[in-house]
Amino acid sequence: MSALFATLGLSEPLLRAVAEQGYASPTPIQAAAIPAALQGRDLLASAQTGSGKTAAFVLPLLEQLSRSVRRTPRRTRALVLVPTRELADQVAETVRTLAEPLAEPVKVACLFGGVSVNPQMMALRGGADVVVATPGRLLDLVERNALGLAWAGLLVLDEADRLLDAGFEDELQRVVALLPQRQQRQTLLFSATFPPAVQALARALLRDPLRIDLAVDAADPPxxxxxxxxxxxxxxxxxxxxxxxxxxxxxxxxxxxxxxxxxxxxxxxxxxxxxxxxxxxxxxxxxxxxxxxxxxxxxxxxxxxxxxxxxxxxxxxxxxxxxxxxxxxxxxxxxxxxxxxxxxxxxxxxxxxxxxxxxxxxxxxxxxxxxxxxxxxxxVIGGFEPTEVPVASDPTGGIKGRRKSKKDKLREAAALAAAAASPAPAPATRARSARS
Structure with a gap:
């Protein structure tokens, strides 16, 4: 059992869990985030990939659940929002694994789209302590009365920049409206980058957050x-x-x-x-x-x-x-x-x-x-010497393969349809427009 993890304020069952998973000592993001989260602080955190970020919010989440009184039937007390199915699966599995030594079992529901909603509705029967979800499927299940979020006093946004990039901004606002008010909940926001949209989201959701910025550590780069x-x-x-x-x-x-x-x-x-x-x-x-x-x-x-x-x-x-x-x-x-x-x-x-x-x-x-x-x-690898001639650079600076994306095709089709539906302006009108 790691003595270093013991200094972070974790209980003996969770110390046993990290030891069983082979965690020798806390990573920098874990050392910074876990004590602050256990104190009830909101967090605005970033850390480089592979830094142990998931455990940095899962461990304090489980510690707080173990200290609170469970109600019957189960009510969702912690919500983790993620942008992809794969990340939802991974986070849910981490929660289940680290929760195994706890005296009271923790029920985890993993919700995401792209699959039938019925098994997920069945899994929510009797409630769930922790819900890990993508926003769209979560709202779908809320609308079906499969779960409620009024008791979710801990909100985690994982990969917040990716959530916004994936177009989940409207869904996020709808989810937050279902949660306890900002003053009555704790919010932990993790993001690899902090563009203006993420900064605005943080201002709207967090209360006096502790900023942890370990995304680029020049002293210990990957x-x-x-x-x-x-x-x-x-x-x-x-x-x-x-x-x-x-x-x-x-x-x-x-x-x-x-x-x-x-x-x-x-x-x-x-x-x-x-x-x-x-x-x-x-x-x-x-x-x-x-x-x-x-x-x-x-x-x-x-x-x-x-x-x-x-x-x-x-x-x-x-x-x-x-x-x-x-x-x-x-x-x-x-x-x-x-x-x-x-x-x-x-x-x-x-x-x-x-x-x-x-x-x-x-x-x-x-x-x-x-x-x-x-x-x-x-x-240049021998036998694969290039013969193609360089071309002019793309003024947009972006390359996404040689095929057009579905969104690009839809935009072009909409523009063509709009142009076809609009009557051609008279020459005099065009002249006046050019002068205006």
């Missing part, structure tokens, strides 16, 4: 070696197969997480790898929850060597001992790049992040480098 490989677009899959087969001198590529830009690309690249005899699986938002869960489980267990994923896997998914991440397609932004490569080098381990840089994406990769404050040497 041990990620980054490499940029120049390659022609059509040669990316053959190069990927070559690197996987050779291991390329980097501690062996027994597991590789490959990021692509589109759902189509996940299936296409995974199929090409399987045809080459490499165990590969695809992970994207259109797969069923069961298929997504199975793909992750197979990857974590080593039954699958390569997981080809969209950015659904860039945040919140904890894959221990992942040696290599490959950016097959570059991410749209520098922030997404950081989250992608942060899947490796977790919990103090070393990792490798490789980015394929084509002639078409060179300018965008330079922008990513600028935002990160680094400059990588462009490498």
């Amino acid at each position: 041990a990620i070696t980054q490499r940029a490989l120049q390659v022609d677009t059509a040669q990316r899959t053959p190069l990927l197969r070559h690197l996987i087969a050779q291991g390329h001198g980097d501690r062996g590529w027994d597991r590789v997480l490959v990021f692509v830009a589109t759902q189509y690309a996940t299936e296409h690249v995974a199929d090409k790898l399987r045809r080459a005899g490499i165990a590969a699986a695809a992970l994207h938002g259109e797969r069923s929850q069961g298929a997504r869960r199975q793909a992750l489980a197979d990857f974590k267990a080593g039954r699958v060597q390569v997981l080809v994923a969209t950015d659904v896997a860039a945040r919140g998914i904890d894959i221990q001992r992942l040696p290599v991440v490959v950016n097959y397609d570059l991410p749209r932004s520098a922030a997404d790049h950081v989250h992608r490569i942060g899947r490796t080098a977790r919990a103090g381990e070393a990792g490798l992040a490789i980015s394929f840089v084509t002639a078409a994406t060179e300018a965008h990769f330079r922008l990513i480098e600028k935002r990160q404050g680094l400059r990588l040497t462009r490498e």
